[in-house]
Amino acid sequence: FVLSSLGVRKGEDAKTSFGDANDDKTKTNQPEREPETQTFASDRHDGVGGDRFDFDVSLDELVVVGACGKGAGGMVQKVVHVPTGVFLAVKIVQMNVQAEIRKNIIGELRALHSTRCPYVVAYRGAFFGDGSVSIVLEYADGGSVGDVTRKLGYIEEPPLREIARQTLLGLEYLHCEKKIVHRDVKPSNVLVNTDGTVKIGDFGVSSHLANSVAKCDSWVGTVTYMSPERISGESYAFDSDVWSLGLSLLECATGRFPYPPEDATDKIKEEDAKPKTLGFWDLLDHIVREPAPSLPEFPSRAALAKKRALLAEEERDDGKEGKEAKDREENEGRVAFSNAFREVTEMCLQKRPERRAGARALLKSAWLAGADADYGRAILAETVTRASRVA
Numbered sequence: 001f002v003l004s005s006l007g008v009r010k011g012e013d014a015k016t017s018f019g020d021a022n023d024d025k026t027k028t029n030q031p032e033r034e035p036e037t038q039t040f041a042s043d044r045h046d047g048v049g050g051d052r053f054d055f056d057v058s059l060d061e062l063v064v065v066g067a068c069g070k071g072a073g074g075m076v077q078k079v080v081h082v083p084t085g086v087f088l089a090v091k092i093v094q095m096n097v098q099a100e101i102r103k104n105i106i107g108e109l110r111a112l113h114s115t116r117c118p119y120v121v122a123y124r125g126a127f128f129g130d131g132s133v134s135i136v137l138e139y140a141d142g143g144s145v146g147d148v149t150r151k152l153g154y155i156e157e158p159p160l161r162e163i164a165r166q167t168l169l170g171l172e173y174l175h176c177e178k179k180i181v182h183r184d185v186k187p188s189n190v191l192v193n194t195d196g197t198v199k200i201g202d203f204g205v206s207s208h209l210a211n212s213v214a215k216c217d218s219w220v221g222t223v224t225y226m227s228p229e230r231i232s233g234e235s236y237a238f239d240s241d242v243w244s245l246g247l248s249l250l251e252c253a254t255g256r257f258p259y260p261p262e263d264a265t266d267k268i269k270e271e272d273a274k275p276k277t278l279g280f281w282d283l284l285d286h287i288v289r290e291p292a293p294s295l296p297e298f299p300s301r302a303a304l305a306k307k308r309a310l311l312a313e314e315e316r317d318d319g320k321e322g323k324e325a326k327d328r329e330e331n332e333g334r335v336a337f338s339n340a341f342r343e344v345t346e347m348c349l350q351k352r353p354e355r356r357a358g359a360r361a362l363l364k365s366a367w368l369a370g371a372d373a374d375y376g377r378a379i380l381a382e383t384v385t386r387a388s389r390v391a
Contacts, residue, residue: 255303
């Protein structure tokens with residue numbers, strides 16, 4: 001790692017160090033503007049820690065302790081800030097890339113630099129040298145929502161409600177206050193901690209919009225989570241993130257990607273039957289032309305089987321018989337999803353964007369408006385901690 005900081009004190013360096021920065025007329029060091037007439041739900045913080053850290057970070061104080069994975073545009077490493085012992089994440093992006101990717105990196109730095117929200121991953125600065133830029137971010141010790149889903153088979157409705165609630169608070173902040181369309185909302189880009197907090201991450205494909213109309217014409221993001229209007233090449237706005245969130249909720253709740261939807265034949269197959277698949281272009285065509293997916297009655301058979309196996313293993317570790325875990329999962333796993341949850345997924349997955357609910361409206365839904373934040377974080381913390389024990 002080297003060398004020059006692009007952080008808070010040297011934001012203008014970022015603009016002069018990267019030639020593409022002038023493509024965006026918004027100044028990097030422009031002070032954060034307070035909302036003029038509205039109070040945002042995300043401003044309440046809801047008791048979420050969301051540490052912004054009160055110390056400066058320099059690269060010579062960071063020691064790599066492991067790999068976190070791969071984000072949009074770069075590798076992510078887990079590091080420790082030696083003077084404080086705090087873990088951070090460093091996203092390393094090579095700069096010998098196409099001009100459009102370099103422009104996205106500049107947009108990411110600016111979007112991260114300007115965000116101050118407990119539901120969005122905290123930005124700690126950026127450093128460049130040797131043909132790469134290293135972006136220092138808040139570390140999430142529970143990995144991503146996608147990791148939790150994969151390890152547990154599926155996420156039960158109570159902790160998933162808390163994930164949705166905090167994610168929507170983050171989206172409300174990005175959409176309403178910062179005028180940012182994330183453009184890559186998916187389970188692997190929603191991060192969780194073992195204390196039950198949730199953070200929206202990976203702004204590698206975010207678009208910082210300066211105008212109030214907030215329309216985008218570029219095609220960036222994970223294609224399979226894109227809204228129908230994006231796949232069709234039409235302009236899109238903040239509600240495209242809501243569609244992606246709806247697909248993510250379905251995937252986490254059922255343990256399978258919502259496309260293609262399970263039909264009557266799939267439901268009577270044996271648990272070891274191979275799932276039906278679609279080719280890439282067939283999938284895109286299906287998203288655009290066919291009805292939106294809906295929440296099924298139960299999680300997928302494969303997800304339920306995985307959950308039962310995990311519970312049986314946990315019972316054996318505790319010296320109990322596996323049948324007890326299987327019986328409990330048969331009873332709990334076959335409880336149908338609530339109507340309130342189903343309503344939220346339908347509000348997200350409207351094919352026509354003007355019919356989709358915004359983040360603020362979703363937060364006022366019956367599923368989320370009365371949610372107990374303390375209870376939600378506690379049950380989510382238990383779920384994330386449990387997933388962290390699974391290889």
